[in-house]
Amino acid sequence: MSKPGQERPPLARSIRRAIGQAVESFSLILPHDRILLGLSGGKDSILLALGLRELQRRSPVPFHLQACFVDSHGEDSVPPSLQDFAASLGIPLVTRSYPIFPILKEREEAHPCSLCAHLRRGILASCAQETGNNVLALGHHLDDALETTLLNLCHAGRFRCFSPHMTMSRSGIRVIRPLVFLEESAVAAEVARLGYIPSAPPCPFGMEGRRGAMKHLLKELETSIPEIKGNLLHALQTHPLPDGWGTPSGASRRRSAP
Ligand SMILES: Nc1ncnc2c1ncn2[C@@H]1O[C@H](COP(=O)(O)OP(=O)(O)OP(=O)(O)O)[C@@H](O)[C@H]1O
Numbered sequence: 001m002s003k004p005g006q007e008r009p010p011l012a013r014s015i016r017r018a019i020g021q022a023v024e025s026f027s028l029i030l031p032h033d034r035i036l037l038g039l040s041g042g043k044d045s046i047l048l049a050l051g052l053r054e055l056q057r058r059s060p061v062p063f064h065l066q067a068c069f070v071d072s073h074g075e076d077s078v079p080p081s082l083q084d085f086a087a088s089l090g091i092p093l094v095t096r097s098y099p100i101f102p103i104l105k106e107r108e109e110a111h112p113c114s115l116c117a118h119l120r121r122g123i124l125a126s127c128a129q130e131t132g133n134n135v136l137a138l139g140h141h142l143d144d145a146l147e148t149t150l151l152n153l154c155h156a157g158r159f160r161c162f163s164p165h166m167t168m169s170r171s172g173i174r175v176i177r178p179l180v181f182l183e184e185s186a187v188a189a190e191v192a193r194l195g196y197i198p199s200a201p202p203c204p205f206g207m208e209g210r211r212g213a214m215k216h217l218l219k220e221l222e223t224s225i226p227e228i229k230g231n232l233l234h235a236l237q238t239h240p241l242p243d244g245w246g247t248p249s250g251a252s253r254r255r256s257a258p
Helices: 013-025 045-057 080-089 102-108 110-130 142-156 185-194 208-222 228-239
Strands: 034-038 064-071 093-097 135-137 165-166 174-176
Touching: 013 045, 013 185, 034 045, 034 110, 045 064, 045 080, 045 185, 064 110, 080 093, 093 102, 093 110, 093 135, 093 185, 102 110, 110 135, 142 208, 142 228
Parallel strands: 034 064, 034 135, 064 093, 135 174
Antiparallel strands: 165 174
C-alpha cells in the first residue's frame, strides 16, 4: 500500500461513474447511513474504501464511514499497512478476530468458500451492530457476481446471484455492493495505477474448487464470446430474480447518493 502522506491521484472518472451508477441504480446509500466497510487489504476492498471515501466527499447525501478488518486466523493481528491505509483516508478502523480458517480446516469442508464467506459476513454484521452502523459494504465486483451466477446455474440448477442491495433478516443490517458494475480487471488496474500494493489473499485453501473453476470457465467463455459478461449482466438485470438486480429495492423511492 502507498506510504501515508504520499500525494494520491484522484480516482479515474470511469471508476467513479461505475460506482455512482451502482449507488444510484440500487439506492445503496441513504441520508445519514452509517456504513461499515469490510476492509481486507485486498484490491477489491481497497477500491471500495477509496470509492466510498470519494463519494462521501462529493455527494450531497451525508453518510458516515467506518472500516472493519477480520483476522480470519484468529490471531488478533492487523497488518500495520492496513492501519496506515485507513488512517490516510481518515476512516476509523476496527478489528475482529475469529478462527475461521482453523475451523474450516478442522471440519475438512469440501467447499469451504461459501461457509467462509458466510462466517465472515456474520462477523462483519455483528461488528456493524456493535459499532452503531446500519449498513455493511462489501467489495464484490462484476466478475464475482457472474462467477456466483455460473456456480448456481452449474451446480444448483438455479438462476441466482447475491444481491447488490439486501437486508439481513436477523440483524436488519443492509448489505451493499457498490463495485458490482466494475470488472475485476478494472479494479486491479485502478488500484495499481494509484500505486497501492494489495495484501496477498490470506486464504489457505487457494483458488481451487468450484469457485476457482467458475473463474476459469468465465475467462474461457470470454475468449470465444467477448460480450459474455455484458450478456450475463443483462440476464441478471432483466430476469425477475427475488434478489432484485433489475428492480431497485423499496428504498429507491427515498433520496440516495450521489
Ligand atoms: N478479512 C476481511 N476483513 C474484512 N472484510 C473482508 C475480509 N475479507 C473479505 N472482506 C470483505 O468481503 C468482500 C468479499 O470478500 P472476498 O474474499 O470474496 O473477496 P476478495 O476478492 O478476496 O476481496 P478483497 O480483494 O477485498 O480481499 C471484500 O471485498 C471485503 O469487503
